Amino acid sequence: xxxxSIRGLTKTYRNGVQALRGVDLDVEQGDFxxxxxxxxxxKTTLIGIITSLxxxxxxxxxxxxxxxxxxxxxxxxCIGVVPQELNFNQFExxxxxxxxxxxxxxxxxPVARERAEKYLKQLQLWDKRNGMARGLxxxxxxxxxxxxxxxxxxxLLVLDExxxxxxxxxxxxxxxxxxxxxASGTTIILTTxxxxxxxxxxxxxxxxxxxxxxxxxxxxxxxxxxxxETFVLNLRDPIAAAPQIxxxxxxxxxxxxxxxxxxxxxxxxxLFAQLAAQRLEVLSMRNKVNRLEEVFMRLVxxxxxxx
Amino acid sequence: xxxxSASTPVIGGGAGAPGTATPSLNSTxxxxxxxxxxxxxxxxxxxxxxxxxxxxVTAILYFVIFGSLIGRRVGQMGGFDYMQYIxxxxxMMSVITNSxxxxxxxxxxxxxxxxxxxxLVSPLPNWIIVAGYATGGLVRGMMVGGVVTxxxxxxxxxxxxxxxxIVAAVLLTSLIFSLGGFINAVFAKxxxxxxxxxxxxxxxxxxxxxxxxxxxxxxxxxRALSHVxxxxxxxxxxxxxxxxxxxxxxxxxxxxxxxxxxxxxVAALQLMNRGVGIRD
Numbered sequence: 001x002x003x004x005s006i007r008g009l010t011k012t013y014r015n016g017v018q019a020l021r022g023v024d025l026d027v028e029q030g031d032f033x034x035x036x037x038x039x040x041x042x043k044t045t046l047i048g049i050i051t052s053l054x055x056x057x058x059x060x061x062x063x064x065x066x067x068x069x070x071x072x073x074x075x076x077x078c079i080g081v082v083p084q085e086l087n088f089n090q091f092e093x094x095x096x097x098x099x100x101x102x103x104x105x106x107x108x109x110p111v112a113r114e115r116a117e118k119y120l121k122q123l124q125l126w127d128k129r130n131g132m133a134r135g136l137x138x139x140x141x142x143x144x145x146x147x148x149x150x151x152x153x154x155x156l157l158v159l160d161e162x163x164x165x166x167x168x169x170x171x172x173x174x175x176x177x178x179x180x181x182x183a184s185g186t187t188i189i190l191t192t193x194x195x196x197x198x199x200x201x202x203x204x205x206x207x208x209x210x211x212x213x214x215x216x217x218x219x220x221x222x223x224x225x226x227x228x229e230t231f232v233l234n235l236r237d238p239i240a241a242a243p244q245i246x247x248x249x250x251x252x253x254x255x256x257x258x259x260x261x262x263x264x265x266x267x268x269x270x271l272f273a274q275l276a277a278q279r280l281e282v283l284s285m286r287n288k289v290n291r292l293e294e295v296f297m298r299l300v301x302x303x304x305x306x307x
Numbered sequence: 308x309x310x311x312s313a314s315t316p317v318i319g320g321g322a323g324a325p326g327t328a329t330p331s332l333n334s335t336x337x338x339x340x341x342x343x344x345x346x347x348x349x350x351x352x353x354x355x356x357x358x359x360x361x362x363x364v365t366a367i368l369y370f371v372i373f374g375s376l377i378g379r380r381v382g383q384m385g386g387f388d389y390m391q392y393i394x395x396x397x398x399m400m401s402v403i404t405n406s407x408x409x410x411x412x413x414x415x416x417x418x419x420x421x422x423x424x425x426x427l428v429s430p431l432p433n434w435i436i437v438a439g440y441a442t443g444g445l446v447r448g449m450m451v452g453g454v455v456t457x458x459x460x461x462x463x464x465x466x467x468x469x470x471x472x473i474v475a476a477v478l479l480t481s482l483i484f485s486l487g488g489f490i491n492a493v494f495a496k497x498x499x500x501x502x503x504x505x506x507x508x509x510x511x512x513x514x515x516x517x518x519x520x521x522x523x524x525x526x527x528x529x530r531a532l533s534h535v536x537x538x539x540x541x542x543x544x545x546x547x548x549x550x551x552x553x554x555x556x557x558x559x560x561x562x563x564x565x566x567x568x569x570x571x572x573v574a575a576l577q578l579m580n581r582g583v584g585i586r587d
Contacts (some may be wrong), residue, residue, distance in 0.1 A: 013587060045587075048587065051428045052427065052428065052586075053424060053427055053428060053586060053587075054586060054587045055582050055586050055587065072430075073332055073335070073430040073431075073432060074332075074430070076428065076429060076430040077330075077335070077430045079428070081428050083424065085421060086421070087420075087421035087422055087424045087425065088422050088425065089417075089420055089422045090420065096346075096349070100345075100346050100425070101425055101429075103338055103341070103342025103345075104339050104342055104343075104425060104426060104429035104430075104431055105330075105335065105339070105429055106330040106334055106335025106336070106337075106338045106339060106430070107330070107338070108338060148425075
């Protein structure tokens with residue numbers, strides 16, 4: 001069953017900006033799906049239409065078979081949303097915020113109280129439940145929005161930049177949490193600027209640019225399509241110039257750093273053998289950019305060049 | 308987040324999930340409506356210094372200055388002491404101001420703080436959202452009206468001629484201004500626009516709405532003009548319930564009030580359906 005099905009979705013704002021230009025997109029039930037795109041590509045508009053915060057211009061969308069035009073209440077019952085911007089009353093307590101949100105989805109108060117305890121504890125906010133929400137740290141506010149979105153136990157969770165501004169430790173623990181709720185059956189759609197996040201979490205991906213889906217594939221297929229990777233090598237001893245190594249493009253960055261472009265069919269043994277032959281000892285190595293970032297940049301740049 | 312990893316959350320069942328009880332739309336609507344009203348009530352009580360106290364203080368000042376000091380020189384009006392005559396009007400004035408003020412400030416605050424999105428993404432239909440905010444304004448109108456009634460009883464004896472008419476008039480008036488405040492909030496783009504209507508429309512209409520005088524005292528043209536003012540009809544219907552005297556037809560007054568409730572509710576719903584001021 002499809003968690004989300006979109007056909008021919010367009011959106012033109014009153015100022016004439018065409019944010020979506022005929023988007024078709026399917027997301028399978030149970031998927032952990034990445035929706036990526038540069039700023040202004042149309043991601044937030046697309047999510048806004050799915051969550052009915054933005055009126056569409058044309059096209060259709062359905063959530064678990066419920067049409068957004070004909071069965072809006074049923075469709076919205078299936079969706080939980082964590083928006084990009086903070087949108088809770090900063091003068092209410094976290095406990096009040098999550099219990100009220102449950103009420104808006106028809107969850108009776110006794111059940112809402114139990115769930116509030118469960119999710120606020122899971123997101124480590126239980127100790128803060130009775131303080132003003134404005135007193136929470138940035139990371140806590142983000143987690144509060146996740147707890148709020150889970151209160152009606154949605155079948156589809158839409159996360160728009162959920163870890164923006166969150167430190168790496170909390171971000172990684174949020175990844176664990178999201179993986180767990182996905183494993184328990186919740187379909188997740190994630191937009192993020194942290195491509196490492198999408199690569200680690202998501203099984204399928206769509207890239208949107210200039211209001212159109214420019215790529216839609218399994219994450220593994222997309223990454224497999226990469227032909228070259230760039231590695232950054234840290235050397236023990238300083239070098240004055242980039243070494244000449246047959247078959248590899250080598251660039252000297254500074255005294256102790258080289259960049260090596262390695263195509264997929266080459267492997268790294270040949271590179272290391274030639275470096276060793278030139279008595280260059282490599283202390284450490286890392287990918288210059290995240291692999292998904294490379295794919296993303298190529299797709300977006302290719303589109304701009306031809307657009 | 309350690310606990311998050313330790314215990315796997317069992318979610319994803321959600322509304323309408325296979326094997327789970329799907330809440331009926333009616334139950335969702337009813338619980339959602341009650342939640343909006345409870346949230347409004349909690350807000351009113353949380354900021355009681357802004358919501359409940361000022362009207363009581365204003366009423367005391369009106370009774371002392373207009374009723375006690377100036378009122379003695381005015382003598383009788385409509386066959387009653389001036390203090391008795393103005394008491395229903397002052398109660399109604401506080402109901403009007405507070406019903407309007409609650410809806411306009413609460414809904415505009417929700418727009419400004421973006422937490423209106425909590426409601427917009429929920430499955431609650433727009434008519435429930437409008438009804439919830441209108442009832443929130445009604446709750447504050449009744450709470451403040453109750454406080455001002457208690458204050459007025461310190462200064463004047465208030466007979467009750469028609470209890471049913473008193474209740475009906477105050478409920479309808481409160482609803483009218485709650486809905487008016489909601490519509491103001493839908494259109495408002497900044498805090499100035501929240502204050503324009505109360506300052507430049509509501510206050511003049513209330514003062515010319517027969518709170519402090521009988522329109523029978525006015526020249527014919529001013530009397531005719533006053534009848535266009537809906538607040539005159541509301542105040543007189545309410546006063547009739549207490550004192551049994553009115554400058555207007557009671558049936559006509561209730562006709563106007565019911566028509567205004569229906570018209571404003573439909574207008575508010577249309578604005579919500581079109582997403583004016585809240586959806587791009």
